[in-house]
Amino acid sequence: MAWISLIPLALISLWGLSLWRLLCSSSSSRSVFLSNGSGKRRNVLLVVAHPDDESMFFAPTILFLVSKGHNLHILCMSLGNADGMGNIRKEEFYRACAVLKVVPLEHIKVLDHPNLQDGFDKKWDHQLLAGLIEDQIKMWDIDSVITFDNFGVSGHPNHRDVHHGICKLLHGNSQRKIEAWELVSVNIFRKYSGPVDIWLSTLLSLSYDKQHICCLRNSNPRRSYDAMAQHESQWVWFRKLFILLSSYTYINMLRKVKI
Secondary structure: OHHHHHHHHHHHHHHHHHHHHHHHOOOEOOOOOOOOOOOOOOEEEEEEOOOOHHHHOOHHHHHHHHHOOOEEEEEEOOOOHHHOOHHHHHHHHHHHHHHOOOOOHHHEEEOOOOOOOOOOOOOOOHHHHHHHHHHHHHHHOOOEEEEEOOOOOOOOHHHHHHHHHHHHHHHHOOOOOOEEEEEOOOOHHHHOOHHHHHHHHHHHHOOOOOOOEEEEEOOOHHHHHHHHHOOHHHOOHHHHHHHHHOHHHOEEEEEEOOO
């Protein structure tokens, strides 16, 4: 049974090897993502539910889009006011976006609609979401949208409602050509596997048509940590551990939404 004592060493070695591979790799394993063949910059809208979603879940995607020079806009559907700190969290959101190099400030918008308040017990109307998101799409001439998938990574109902709101928008706007991508939710083992998930995500992506899946790697995970640290009101010990251990810090698997 002496081999059992080698398990911690093997896990640490795998973690270290995965992190080294991540730091040495390019930001994307699939160059087809948001590529239209013309080299033209895309107008991309990332839609999240609460301040800190961008840093906890979407940092690899944001850093990739910024590095490629796309016109990235971020729309946050609520202030995250469940604990009465909405205005504080809004300012933290702007600071985090600055760390992630999302500029100019006008590309970032946080809504405070009375019917879209933060909470596990708050049901968000999908038609209302579709209308508000459509307003931003028209204002910014968006051609690509990115958001949560049906499970919403953590299962938070606000995350899931944002997904359904965008699906309703897509089905109701067949005349407008909008490309939509969703962040794939993973099981709890992969979720807390840190950089090790770069191998699993890359392997699983091979079973998809390359036009419909993309793995975006974060070659600067420290930036994710620094961005989340701007959310001082939320920067408690378990979120610090989450940023360290979460696979979403190191890689995002995006899947094209079927319309």
